[in-house]
Amino acid sequence: MAKRDYYDVLGVSKTAAPDEIKKAYRKIAIQYHPDKNPDDPTAEDKFKEAAEAYEVLSNTEKRQRYDRFGHQGVNGGGGPGGMSMDDIFSQFSDIFGEGGSPFDAFFGGGGRGSRRKKGSNLRIKLKLTLEEIAHGTEKKIKVNRLVTAEGVTFKTCPTCQGTGQVRKVVNTMLGQMVSATTCSTCHGGGQVIDSRPPGVDNSGLEPREELLTIKIPAGVSDGMQLSMSGKGNMAPGGGVPGDLLILIEEIEDKVLKRDGNHVVYDLFVSFVDAALGTSMEVPTIDGKVRIKIDPGTQSGKILRLKGKGIRDLNGYGRGDQLIHVNVWTPQQLTREETEILEKLRDAPNFNPTPDASDKGFFERMKEFFNG
Structure with missing residues (x-):
């Protein structure tokens, strides 16, 4: 099924200011939040769709690529599209503050659980000839990334009980208010290292060279950035891996x-x-x-x-x-x-x-x- 236009998803015009985009997303996020619509199976899809639209339109560089190239300009065929619920709730701090959701702040959360820590992204430059750009190509590249070392095992964080957050209840005239902060023990991952082999630090990660195959679609242009989801550095404590960001550099042809x-x-x-x-x-x-x-x-x-x-x-x-x-x-x-x-x-x-x-x-x- 073809994706809808991101501006239509948020109900804003293509000339909308950042504050207008943020306001529109906040309204939709509250309306279709899964915790507010437990009996509506379509609510979570609309919730994810709005989050994906905001993730692109709130970023100046991604918005420019989307305006010029459409969905391919921001997805790039580098992997499955869409966002995970972990990605969505990790972006909520920009909209609703540290709690991550209006439902965390007023209702003590809705069972969403841990906002898992995400590993850092990796960035590489990839040079392509005009012929490769014209027809699309497949490249094999070596990438040095941080991965979980062999022999490392994890256990549930004893401080937050695997939620990744520490909640505090405050009694007020209006009733109980619940605030949530990232767990300082597991840093939001929900897990801590149980055992590790000698030579591995407290993160449980080690550098490793991996050979990756990158499929480049036909029609990319100089300066365009593609992404491969989950091919960046892994996160400590078994969190969500970061992404591999691929910056396209076009080799100037001497004739054409x-x-x-x-x-x-x-x-x-x-x-x-x-x-x-x-x-x-x-x-x-x-x-x-x-x-x-x-x-x-x-x-x-x-x-x-x-x-x-x-x-x-x-x-x-x-x-x-x-x-x-x-x-x-x-x-x-x-x-x-x-x-x-x-x-x-x-x-x-x-x-x-x-x-x-x-x-x-x-x-x-x-x-x-x-x-």
Whole structure:
């Protein structure tokens, strides 16, 4: 099922200010919170959908990529989309404060349990050629990440009993108010190390080099950031792994230039070929093709090869290849070449700026060079 537009999910316009986006998300989060709607199976889906929309639109960089490339610009095909409930409740501190949810603050929580600590993200740069960008590619890379060391075992945190939070009840005139803070023993993970082998520190993590396969969709662009969920550093205490963030760097092609989803090529032809017409081979991202240069082609004309450009990231077909024709004028001539051109210039009825429809001119050119 196709994802809905994030602006529609939150009910805001594409020009909405950050405060407006935050306010809209807060309203939806309260309305569809699973603890408030235990008998509505669709509430949690709407709750997650709103959280995913806010996670993108509240981030300036991600919002810009989404506005330009749509859902592929922020998901990138690097793994399953969507957010886990742990991710959602970890983002709640930005909206509702340390408690993580309005229901934690006023109702003592709703059985959501631990806000599991998340490991740190890893960032890498990946250089791609124009051909790889045009067709998509698969890369194998080595990544050094923190993982749980072999032999490490965990147990439930004795301080928070595995919830990751320490709650405090305060009696007020309005009744009991419950506040929650992150457990200082397990740092929100809900677990602590039970045993560890020699040489492993208190985090239970150790660096390890792993070989990962990254699938790059066709149509990515320079500066775009893709992500692989769960391929970052692991968290202490068996928390949620971070993500691997992949920054795309486009290697400039020496022959073909990119213009959005179009590919641009500068073709240089002699003035004789431009006047008489010819056929020439030109490079494309799919290999060489032969094109026709019509008689009388002017410098600056743009020829178009339909569908020879780059695939659209969102699946809307392919761009074109645009061929910019440049009529080349020789800068150094032999004596014989100079004499030939002088004879042509002095020929009867020769017009140095002929109308392109003057077929007689091209016939005279052919007779001159052939005879």
